[in-house]
Amino acid sequence: xxxxxxxxxxxxxxxxxxxxxxxxxxxxxxxxxxxxxxxxxxxxxxxxxxxxxxxxxxxxxxxxxxxxxxxxxxxxxxxxxxxxxxxxxxxxxxxxxxxxxxxxxxxxxxxxxxxxxxxxxxxxxxxxxxxxxxxxxxxxxxxxxxxxxxxxxxxxxxxxxxxxxxxxxxxxxxxxxxxxxxxxxxx
Amino acid sequence: xxxxxxxxxxxxxxxxxxxxxxxxxxxxxxxxxxxxxxxxxxxxxxxxxxxxxxxxxxxxxxxxxxxxxxxxxxxxxxxxxxxxxxxxxxxxxxxxxxxxxxxxxxxxxxxxxxxxxxxxxxxxxxxxxxxxxxxxxxxxxxxxxxxxxxxxxxxxxxxxxxxxxxxxxxxxxxxxxxxxxxxxxxxxxxxxxxxxxxxxxxxxxxxxxxxxxxxxxxxxxxxxxxxxxxxxxxxxxxxxxxxxxxxxxxxxxxxxxxxxxxxxxxxxxxxxxxxxxxxxxxxxxxxxxxxxxxxxxxxxxxxxxxxxxxxxxxxxxxxxxxxxxxxxxxxxxxxxxxxxxxxxxxxxxxxxxxxxxxxxxxxx
Numbered sequence: 001x002x003x004x005x006x007x008x009x010x011x012x013x014x015x016x017x018x019x020x021x022x023x024x025x026x027x028x029x030x031x032x033x034x035x036x037x038x039x040x041x042x043x044x045x046x047x048x049x050x051x052x053x054x055x056x057x058x059x060x061x062x063x064x065x066x067x068x069x070x071x072x073x074x075x076x077x078x079x080x081x082x083x084x085x086x087x088x089x090x091x092x093x094x095x096x097x098x099x100x101x102x103x104x105x106x107x108x109x110x111x112x113x114x115x116x117x118x119x120x121x122x123x124x125x126x127x128x129x130x131x132x133x134x135x136x137x138x139x140x141x142x143x144x145x146x147x148x149x150x151x152x153x154x155x156x157x158x159x160x161x162x163x164x165x166x167x168x169x170x171x172x173x174x175x176x177x178x179x180x181x182x183x184x185x186x187x
Numbered sequence: 188x189x190x191x192x193x194x195x196x197x198x199x200x201x202x203x204x205x206x207x208x209x210x211x212x213x214x215x216x217x218x219x220x221x222x223x224x225x226x227x228x229x230x231x232x233x234x235x236x237x238x239x240x241x242x243x244x245x246x247x248x249x250x251x252x253x254x255x256x257x258x259x260x261x262x263x264x265x266x267x268x269x270x271x272x273x274x275x276x277x278x279x280x281x282x283x284x285x286x287x288x289x290x291x292x293x294x295x296x297x298x299x300x301x302x303x304x305x306x307x308x309x310x311x312x313x314x315x316x317x318x319x320x321x322x323x324x325x326x327x328x329x330x331x332x333x334x335x336x337x338x339x340x341x342x343x344x345x346x347x348x349x350x351x352x353x354x355x356x357x358x359x360x361x362x363x364x365x366x367x368x369x370x371x372x373x374x375x376x377x378x379x380x381x382x383x384x385x386x387x388x389x390x391x392x393x394x395x396x397x398x399x400x401x402x403x404x405x406x407x408x409x410x411x412x413x414x415x416x417x418x419x420x421x422x423x424x425x426x427x428x429x430x431x432x433x434x435x436x437x438x439x440x441x442x443x444x445x446x447x448x449x450x451x452x453x454x455x456x457x458x459x460x461x462x463x464x465x466x467x468x469x470x471x472x473x474x475x476x477x478x479x480x481x482x483x484x485x486x487x488x489x490x491x492x493x494x495x496x497x498x499x500x501x502x503x504x505x506x507x508x509x510x511x512x513x514x515x516x517x518x519x520x521x522x523x524x525x526x527x528x529x530x531x532x533x534x535x536x537x538x539x540x541x542x543x544x545x546x547x548x549x550x551x
Contacts, residue, residue: 024250028257031254057255064247127241152203175192175195181234182234
């Protein structure tokens with residue numbers, strides 16, 4: 001199944017629809033089709049294979065976010081979009097690390113991706129904040145919160161899992177955890 | 188105003204859809220009436236959204252990590268390095284192969300039909316034959332040069348090849364003459380007559396300067412033939428005289444006829460004549476006779492680059508060598524024949540008589 005998708009030639013819209021539906025096959029297709037291009041871009045410009053993987057992963061996430069934002073219309077070829085995002089990200093990283101950045105080849109078409117990247121960056125900052133908040137929350141709060149709100153466990157199940165003697169204790173614990181998280185996240 | 192903990196509890200139930208119709212309406216109404224709690228609700232929902240997005244992102248990243256880990260990087264790197272040519276090959280490689288094989292088949296079948304290959308075969312056999320000739324010439328010249336250098340420098344020459352040469356009887360009791368270069372370096376020497384019988388021989392005298400060797404048949408089976416029919420001419424022969432030789436360039440006796448073309452040998456060498464007789468390796472040591480059955484020389488070499496230029500050691504030097512042999516070294520008396528029984532006979536009759544006294548010298 002996966003191999004089938006990889007060996008087929010998919011249209012950009014098919015790939016986008018597949019990613020919107022959370023399909024893994026289309027993501028694999030994305031990697032198989034466009035990662036080599038990015039690998040070349042990065043390795044020819046002071047980067048290694050791991051850098052290329054990081055960059056490409058970021059770019060796929062940018063695409064993923066754009067697709068999931070609901071109003072995404074592809075204004076160029078998917079390849080061009082990904083290349084532009086990767087190039088921008090890589091230049092940024094080179095600048096940050098004070099490395100040479102003049103060698104980036106301009107052989108591929110480019111599209112403006114600044115807005116997409118800004119959106120992505122905001123999101124990433126929020127995620128980072130969430131990550132730090134959850135980290136500071138510590139255990140058992142972190143697990144209680146994700147069990148209830150992410151894994152949709154019932155209070156009864158959480159009671160049993162954590163060995164609370166009654167549901168009220170669990171409820172109180174959960175409430176306290178939530179309040180702390182709110183404080184940490186919203187500042 | 189509800190207690191905060193209860194409100195959150197209800198909000199969770201509302202979000203999860205754990206409320207019935209009645210409860211939902213009550214909760215919504217409550218929010219409308221209490222703006223403070225309504226904004227609390229919005230904040231709660233926002234937090235949960237962020238939490239969910241965060242979790243989604245983590246899940247998505249791990250999905251991508253998984254895909255990445257399955258990537259075959261070396262393969263990709265390779266194809267990205269030269270993807271133009273590889274693409275071209277992938278697309279048209281098969282066609283190119285077919286085109287190439289069709290072209291090959293056409294070329295070779297056309298060549299075959301036009302008889303190119305039969306010509307090639309003929310040419311190549313001619314060519315290799317020519318090569319063999321060339322090799323032989325080179326070998327001959329080398330051998331001859333070796334001989335010449337031996338003669339002039341009197342240095343012990345390198346071992347000759349194991350093939351033999353020709354020898355001829357000096358006396359009827361088993362003394363033979365041949366070339367020194369024929370028997371040089373030999374372990375043992377056998378001679379074989381025209382009837383195919385072999386006899387063991389020993390060297391009784393060598394003269395590297397004149398390229399002469401005297402052999403003695405020591406084999407008990409050797410029976411003395413009739414007396415030697417030819418004589419040895421001490422005086423110089425004249426230019427233009429008809430001469431002939433019998434030798435063993437192969438297993439059979441071969442007759443060669445010609446004339447005396449010069450009174451000196453290779454490079455003006457005065458111990459030899461130049462005779463114009465077709466000779467080949469194996470003729471060395473054969474007698475050169477004139478019309479009246481006198482041995483005038485011993486074939487010892489030839490100059491291959493020049494046509495018909497063979498060389499023969501003059502008989503006078505052979506006789507000098509014989510005189511030099513210490514009588515004590517000999518088992519039998521060496522009586523050189525002085526009466527010629529060939530005079531006046533036809534060439535064929537002469538040869539018939541001589542044949543029994545000419546031997547193949549086999550060197551081991």
